[in-house]
Amino acid sequence: xxxxxxxxxxxxxxxxxxxxxxxxxxxxxxxxxxxxxxxxxxxxxxxxxxxxxxxxxx
Numbered sequence: 001x002x003x004x005x006x007x008x009x010x011x012x013x014x015x016x017x018x019x020x021x022x023x024x025x026x027x028x029x030x031x032x033x034x035x036x037x038x039x040x041x042x043x044x045x046x047x048x049x050x051x052x053x054x055x056x057x058x
Contacts, residue, residue, distance in 0.1 A: 027043075027044075028042065028043050028044030028045070028048070029041055029042055029043060030042065032044045032049075034046045034048070034049035035049055036049045036050070036052035036053055037049075037050070037053075038052065038053035038056065039052060039053050
């Protein structure tokens with residue numbers, strides 16, 4: 001796979017980025033099947049998705 005075939009290209013490793021990415025994956029915010037109707041963030045649980053931006057819309 002060449003440079004042009006890659007979607008994301010990092011300049012150098014970032015420990016903070018990796019930590020936040022792993023946390024988001026554990027919490028289901030990446031690749032979850034339930035999506036917040038307001039912001040589009042993904043969650044594993046439907047309730048988490050519906051509660052995500054509830055306070056903003058009130």
